[in-house]
Amino acid sequence: MKQVPLAGRVIFSDWHGVLSRDPFWTSIRRSASHPLHAQLEAGMADVFASDRGIANAWMKGLLSCDQVIAGMGIRLNGRFRDDFLARRLDLDCARMQVNVELFEVLHMMRVEAIVVVATDNMDCFAHAFEHARHRRRRLNRHGKRSRTGP
Secondary structure, three states: OOOOOOOOOOEEOEEEOEEEOOOHHHHHOOOOOOOOOHHHHHHHHOOOOOOOOOOHHHOOOOOOOOHHHHHHOOOOOOOOOOHHHHHHHHHHHHOOOOOOOHHHHHHOOOOEEEEEEEEEOHHHHHHHHHHHHHHHHHHHHOOOOOOOOO
């Protein structure tokens, strides 16, 4: 791991809303015809209501995604397995689109400063990072070129 100097320039960039503007459950929330769209929108509004504090606890890692999903009270019909929303959240987190222009600027700034990407301590991000790391190792093992990044 790279040693961080005690003095110098550090650039912090947030993931949510900065490096990526994709919302949680983007595949459902951007599809008005999805059978769970309305329930998920209402559930997310409740999660992010400031007086409830659910989002803050979730983003600090004090609540798991499963706890947040259970708290939204979304009724799944027979079409969906009980873990559908958790699996979809993990998949959507792994597929979040990156603000390429900002990413390129931050990549160039690495010469002059330490660049830190701030993500929340949510288990869905941990799952996405682990999936990406596993995929990269698997591709390398089979002699294929892996994706590169900062």
